[in-house]
Amino acid sequence: MNLKNRNLFSAYGFLVSVLIISFLGSVSCGAVIKSDSDINDAIMRQMEKDDVVSPHLVDIRVNEGIVTLDGSVDNLIAKERALNIAGSILGVVEVRDELVVRPIEIPDQAIRQNVKQALEDNPVTELMALDVKVENGVVSVGGEVKSITEKRIAEKIAESIAGVRSVRNEIEVSVKIDRPDSELAAEIRQNMKYDPYLNAQSIDVAVKDGVAVLSGETGSVFQMGRARRNAFILGVKRVDSSDLIVKPWKEYPTEMQDSTAVNVEAAVASALSSDVRVNRENIRIDIRGHKATLRGTVASLYEKNAAEDDASNVTGVWQVSNKLKVRPQEVPSDDAIAGKIRVALKRHTVTEPHEITVTVRNQKVYLYGNVQNITEKNMAENIASQIKGVAAIDNRISVVDAEDAEYLWKSDQQIKEDIRDELFWTVFVEAEDVNVMVQDGTAILTGTVNDWQEVLAAIENAYEGGAEKVKSDLDVRNNEDEQLPPASRDMHPYYYFGYF
Template identity: 35%
Template sequence: MQTLETFAPPAAAEHLSDAAITAAIELFFLTEKGVPAHLIDVATHEGIVQLTGITDNLLASERAEAIALAVRGVRGVVNELLISTPDVPNDALYRAVTDALAADPATTGYHVACRVAEGVVAPMGVVQSWAEQQLVLRVLRGVRGVRRLVPDELTIRWGELQNSDEEITTQIRELLDWDIRVHSALVEVRTDDRVVHLSGTVGSAAEKAQVVTTAYRAGAARVDARDLFVAYWALSPELRRTKYADRSDEDIAAAVRATFLYDPRVLSYQPIILVHNGTVTLSGAVGNLRAKQDAERDARAVVGVWDVQNLLKVRTARFIPDDDVTQTIKAALARDPYLGFFDFSVYVRNGKASLYGQVGSHFEQRQAGAVAAGVNGVADLANWVSVAASPGFDGFAVYQPRPNADFALAERIRTRYFWSSALHNQAIEVLVEQGRATLTGTVATWLDREQAAYDAYNVGARYVDNDLVVATDGGL
């Protein structure tokens, strides 16, 4: 049994050496499920991380890059991971990618076809936005057997009425100003012939990636972010104080509504948005469960939102028999790169799916729920998938800790938070008793609160009592 030692933070927190960053990423890969840590090599030079080696699916490659981007001190990631997935015959893979696009509530309405050859999938067709294009690619990455995507023929129809360069710049600025995931005060935006040029400073590589994504969502044909630098000092809470200034309920409602316009899962619906003292209430109807979930997540990412009451009702556009939904969920789970090797039981009654089975990690448990929720016809979901008890990082069962095992787990959680670009400077207290982690204190956002609990599970907590409070002033 492999033993993981706690990686002690360097004494001088202001300077994070390349060696320390590499060690932190390798530790994250060992504790994060869904990433084959033993097959990935990490090298860091002046904060730029290079990932080499192999993974067995595209989602794992994407996940490894996202994990590295979120590590404090990382300025960028060069992903050179190779995909080595088991061979799937062309006919079988074609059916799998076609079924995946048809099963997803959003992409089922897109006019997209695929060519398949030796694990290489080339989607063809026309979509209405960059966000729709990325959604198609995301669905295809989630099919076991896909080695590479070639999206050259998946084009975006910009339409006759296109935003001017000035309008694109204005939209990017407004979206960044309202996004709790980025601090945009030090970011400059300029648009020339639909090419967006970003310059200035952000505090993390993950933050930079979010800024680039926002530019594309706002209509950029291309984004040049070479002059947008990542600097550790830009994470200072003092610099971000204005980000959490009081916002009126009317302005918050308008910002939530604008966010929905850039989410292809929510765009076609018109949720009713009411805001009172920063609490957002969403009501009305959407066509699928993923749209309901994404609407809430979109709202929680808006500055000034204190809480979200999600009263949205799922009303599918057409009746889909429960038996058909059951079979579609089972097929979706079977073709997922992470879940295809587990046995699940699925029961659907009046559109509510109940999912049973046993997996090896909380990541896989969440993935199972996400896959089932993403099936057309699912109006509600009860995820009863359990996580099998497994040996802890010290070789002993998590639920039967030996003396000092709780102390070691608490240190692993604190180390994880230290290296998180989002959590390292937040007031989180960690207490562990009998493998159960209790988190108290304050964090800046609901996303941070969720991430803190997820990180605690990842490093070995059997249960997490998340008593973290989201501060209305961003925790400053």
């Protein structure tokens, strides 16, 4: 996939977009110099719209594209979101973190118990012998794991617990298998080649004594992080990306991926095999056109969802039909499952403030209650999916603000201008490829984009611009007249894109 490879280059990950002054109109994106003050304003506007970040005490400084965030937020997930938003803005070349976390006050012993229990509940970390210490809300996690990804998952679990100020990840990666450096490098290159959010031509990969070294250029800070994550494969001890730099204005040569069914199937298989959350041996893959169908059995709903995420993030896949059956190896009683989920929801920093009712019948979880936004609703479901014995979830949580808030009226012309601004600033869409019309509050998008992920990004940009409804008539290059799958604003978990 080549996003913004004419005048701008972009990566795609956390679906965020920002505003620029509307008088720029139809000016070519490549001709516009993005000033530090414009970047500053763009970051703050996006933070103010975010479901997780409350930026009233966040200060932003920008100097020649280098962004420094300082001030305070109330939890580590909000801190990570703020950093991700800054890194996703076009023109940002580096993000420096000086943010302080000021969480709710919880005794260290309670935090330690919650972290240990969360690690035991997660299917990836449940059998790891990890040591957890807490002092003044600072969590230290030590021990030994087999991969960088496992180390990262453990860290993210600790960061999600209410009351945690910071996490010191002292886990050591001890590679238990002996894989040649050449084999590791080939797998990393394969992962990057079929990653729809990267241009693999711009990144060089070398592996020496199990250390992956990445060099070259990327189009955004997010893309740099995405490249690193593609190197987190079994057998790699460490990833060195010190020679990988960000050049937002670089024009890359067009790269055409071979997206035949055979190659896409191999790419999906490789993505599943590289994910420690998934047991690849039990999954069958069928590729027809741009639709991937997954069949077989998995041990948990968490694994089923992870497999779908992996397949969705492969170049050439626009739609995933997840027919995997969840067959837990250990089946606690329904009451035990419900109790575990209630505890997990109360210890998580995002869902802790809300009263969520949990009912379990025959291993199917029913969630009820009220939350403030779709991110909190989706996070509750994600938390429940990690609990042992859960085979399915019916999420009936209501998003109160979305239902009760009055629509802020804007004229069709103002909505159109705001959508154009969103498309201009985002690193996820080639703005010049998307035409926008607005009729009675409904945005109509036409044009031709690079892939299905870019369609979703443009739809989200239209909502962020103020549209009440969005109708997408966007075509995809090299589509061969294949019908695009239906799009929904809530169908993609962009806020927590990754391993957790």
